[in-house]
Amino acid sequence: MVLSPLVTAAIAGFILLNAIVGLVTYVTLLERKFAARMQSRIGPYRVGPHGLLQPIADALKLMMKEDIVPTAADRPVFNLAPVVFLVPCLLIFATIPFAPNLGVADLNIGVLFFLAVSSMEIVGLFMAGWGSNNKYALISAMRAVNQIISYDLPFIFAALVPVLLTGSMRLSDIAAAQDGLWFVFYPVLGQLAFLAFMIAAVAAENRVPFDILEAESELVAGFRVEYSGMKFALIQLGEYAHVLGTSFLGALLFLGAWAGPGPIWIGPVWFLLKALGLFLMLTWIRWSFVRIRVDQILAVSWQLLLPATLILIVATAVVVVWGG
Amino acid sequence: MASRNDSLTAATPPAGAPARAIREIDYTGSERLTMNMGPQHPSSHGVFRAVLTLEGETVVGVDAVIGYLHRCHEKLGESLTYVQYPSIASKTDYVAAMTSELAYVMAAERIGAIDIPRRAQYLRVLVAELQRIASHCLWLGTWCMDMGGALGGGATIFLYCIRERELVLDLFESLVGARLLYGFHQIGGVRYDLPAGWADQCRTTIDLIEKRVVEYEEMLDENTFFQMRTQGVGVISREVAETVGISGPLLRGSGVPFDIRRADPYCSYEDFAFAVPTEEAGDCFARYRVRMAEFRQATAIVRQILDGLPEGPISSRPGVKSVVQVRIPKGETYARVEGPRGEVGCYLVSDGGPKPYRMKWRGASFSNLAVLPHIIPGHSVADVVAIMGSVDPVFGEVDR
Numbered sequence: 087m088v089l090s091p092l093v094t095a096a097i098a099g100f101i102l103l104n105a106i107v108g109l110v111t112y113v114t115l116l117e118r119k120f121a122a123r124m125q126s127r128i129g130p131y132r133v134g135p136h137g138l139l140q141p142i143a144d145a146l147k148l149m150m151k152e153d154i155v156p157t158a159a160d161r162p163v164f165n166l167a168p169v170v171f172l173v174p175c176l177l178i179f180a181t182i183p184f185a186p187n188l189g190v191a192d193l194n195i196g197v198l199f200f201l202a203v204s205s206m207e208i209v210g211l212f213m214a215g216w217g218s219n220n221k222y223a224l225i226s227a228m229r230a231v232n233q234i235i236s237y238d239l240p241f242i243f244a245a246l247v248p249v250l251l252t253g254s255m256r257l258s259d260i261a262a263a264q265d266g267l268w269f270v271f272y273p274v275l276g277q278l279a280f281l282a283f284m285i286a287a288v289a290a291e292n293r294v295p296f297d298i299l300e301a302e303s304e305l306v307a308g309f310r311v312e313y314s315g316m317k318f319a320l321i322q323l324g325e326y327a328h329v330l331g332t333s334f335l336g337a338l339l340f341l342g343a344w345a346g347p348g349p350i351w352i353g354p355v356w357f358l359l360k361a362l363g364l365f366l367m368l369t370w371i372r373w374s375f376v377r378i379r380v381d382q383i384l385a386v387s388w389q390l391l392l393p394a395t396l397i398l399i400v401a402t403a404v405v406v407v408w409g410g
Numbered sequence: 411m412a413s414r415n416d417s418l419t420a421a422t423p424p425a426g427a428p429a430r431a432i433r434e435i436d437y438t439g440s441e442r443l444t445m446n447m448g449p450q451h452p453s454s455h456g457v458f459r460a461v462l463t464l465e466g467e468t469v470v471g472v473d474a475v476i477g478y479l480h481r482c483h484e485k486l487g488e489s490l491t492y493v494q495y496p497s498i499a500s501k502t503d504y505v506a507a508m509t510s511e512l513a514y515v516m517a518a519e520r521i522g523a524i525d526i527p528r529r530a531q532y533l534r535v536l537v538a539e540l541q542r543i544a545s546h547c548l549w550l551g552t553w554c555m556d557m558g559g560a561l562g563g564g565a566t567i568f569l570y571c572i573r574e575r576e577l578v579l580d581l582f583e584s585l586v587g588a589r590l591l592y593g594f595h596q597i598g599g600v601r602y603d604l605p606a607g608w609a610d611q612c613r614t615t616i617d618l619i620e621k622r623v624v625e626y627e628e629m630l631d632e633n634t635f636f637q638m639r640t641q642g643v644g645v646i647s648r649e650v651a652e653t654v655g656i657s658g659p660l661l662r663g664s665g666v667p668f669d670i671r672r673a674d675p676y677c678s679y680e681d682f683a684f685a686v687p688t689e690e691a692g693d694c695f696a697r698y699r700v701r702m703a704e705f706r707q708a709t710a711i712v713r714q715i716l717d718g719l720p721e722g723p724i725s726s727r728p729g730v731k732s733v734v735q736v737r738i739p740k741g742e743t744y745a746r747v748e749g750p751r752g753e754v755g756c757y758l759v760s761d762g763g764p765k766p767y768r769m770k771w772r773g774a775s776f777s778n779l780a781v782l783p784h785i786i787p788g789h790s791v792a793d794v795v796a797i798m799g800s801v802d803p804v805f806g807e808v809d810r
Contacts, residue, residue: 294562303453376558
């Protein structure tokens with residue numbers, strides 16, 4: 087029996103979606119355990135052995151919570167925002183190949199699609215901030231627009247370095263091109279691009295030290311201050327999915343994706359481990375620093391990161407054209 | 411949008427009050443935003459309401475609203491006897507409970523010209539300095555959490571600091587039996603002597619804390635992000651510092667070497683060698699440096715006490731049998747001590763009975779808050795929490 091490509095894609099998408107949601111739930115536990123160890127705590131321990139059922143308990147709790155909509159909120163915008171926020175965060179996984187020929191859609195503009203869709207989260211974010219009709223949320227939404235626009239540029243430029251080195255925007259091509267040498271080991275260019283990518287990723291994910299959107303000591307919880315129950319859960323899910331997606335992208339662009347010792351079928355495991363490694367790196371940064379101010383964050387982007395990545399792209403282009 | 415909930419948020423000044431100072435900045439936006447920070451807010455360190463007027467992200471005016479934690483402490487002081495009140499005095503500044511108890515009993519002893527045995531004096535200094543360590547631990551943790559987020563590096567430092575504070579609280583627990591509010595001081599001396607083995611436990615704790623303070627400094631001193639948030643932020647000039655009546659680490663962070671332990675020694679502080687650390691810059695980082703240096707001075711004093719603790723009674727008066735057994739002759743006085751946050755003073759008027767006729771607290775946090783309108787305008791919202799944290803107010807002491 088031959089299924090039409092549409093049906094296959096739908097089935098693959100369904101499986102992937104569920105896998106991602108499950109993974110994201112457990113990634114929160116990973117982060118909590120990791121942070122707890124950094125802070126000489128134990129972390130979640132009571133629900134299930136070693137707290138392994140904690141994410142499920144959290145999800146159940148959030149589902150059972152009362153859904154509160156502020157009286158003064160812009161109701162349609164407020165209700166729609168979590169969905170608008172979540173969809174792009176899950177959509178970014180569509181183009182990622184988890185092994186050769188194992189993915190939902192291996193587009194020939196994979197990197198472009200990923201970057202474009204991933205920056206769409208800002209729409210949902212701003213809707214949440216505006217629709218809440220809350221001053222903290224509004225300020226947070228303004229900051230969000232400011233920051234995400236500033237950091238998406240260096241993020242994209244850094245991601246373009248592997249694209250230039252490969253000569254293709256198809257993610258599976260980029261992964262295959264690192265068969266001999268991971269791009270993170272590419273002399274100078276690779277390391278600089280990886281560094282810029284990671285810094286921009288921290289900012290694009292709104293994590294400490296760049297988490298001015300949430301900034302709970304100033305803005306209480308920023309754009310999600312009025313959300314509760316399942317809507318809050320959707321926003322959290324979207325945020326972690328985005329971080330995880332970015333980790334997968336980083337592992338694919340710089341760490342050789344599924345390349346690793348062992349038989350070919352173990353490739354996806356390697357890919358997952360690398361992505362989780364990057365995720366833990368982001369977590370490590372998050373739980374180590376204090377947050378910086380909005381003006382300082384913008385200065386870092388426009389005065390340092392953006393020019394640096396621009397020069398990096400030009401240098402990469404020169405190397406690709408004349409170097410080899 | 412702003413108009414819909416302005417009625418909830420705008421501060422309504424009392425009739426006839428002078429217009430509040432708003433600093434004009436070069437702002438091209440069209441609207442000012444009034445934003446509440448508090449009374450329930452993650453970084454309000456209790457219940458404090460700051461009504462901020464914002465232009466964009468810049469604060470141009472700040473109104474402080476206090477009183478949410480008012481518990482009639484001064485009236486309580488008039489209705490409780492000299493025996494009863496010291497354990498309530500702890501509750502003014504609950505982060506440094508030993509300090510306020512000490513101020514109260516000192517005032518009463520001064521009116522009554524009551525002698526304090528030397529051992530009791532040394533024990534008072536001992537707990538005061540341990541309390542300073544515990545209080546500064548909490549300050550560093552909460553301040554970093556203000557800047558670093560409860561879901562970020564700030565929480566990491568917070569938990570480290572709380573870990574060390576617990577050790578000091580353990581010491582207090584084995585000394586007094588309580589961890590937060592002690593009732594350790596009484597008129598004429600102190601209530602409890604050191605239990606067996608306590609001195610060794612204290613030495614171990616002090617050694618550990620000294621090591622950990624070095625760790626904090628390694629984490630923070632050269633940390634670029636920390637410097638970006640604290641250096642040049644919330645500068646209190648020497649003139650402002652001397653005018654508005656701030657005290658403690660704030661004052662010393664602005665280059666004024668004033669410390670009551672040195673300027674007006676009490677409880678035989680003159681017996682101990684210690685330095686009064688000062689910094690010139692007057693910004694948040696300077697206040698941080700001063701407090702970190704005070705950790706070391708406090709541990710040094712504690713060590714000197716443990717080395718030279720005299721033998722003898724711990725109180726010049728008999729143990730408590732009745733709540734009205736202490737009567738203080740007619741008179742009035744002001745006693746002050748150097749608390750972790752600055753000058754904690756108690757003004758006491760006695761009419762010869764078992765209760766004070768009138769009691770007035772001078773809370774360090776209350777006076778220190780007066781500096782906020784001088785330093786906050788012109789800073790961004792994010793700096794407000796950094797400045798608030800560096801002032802280290804405890805609202806139990808502000809509102810009393």
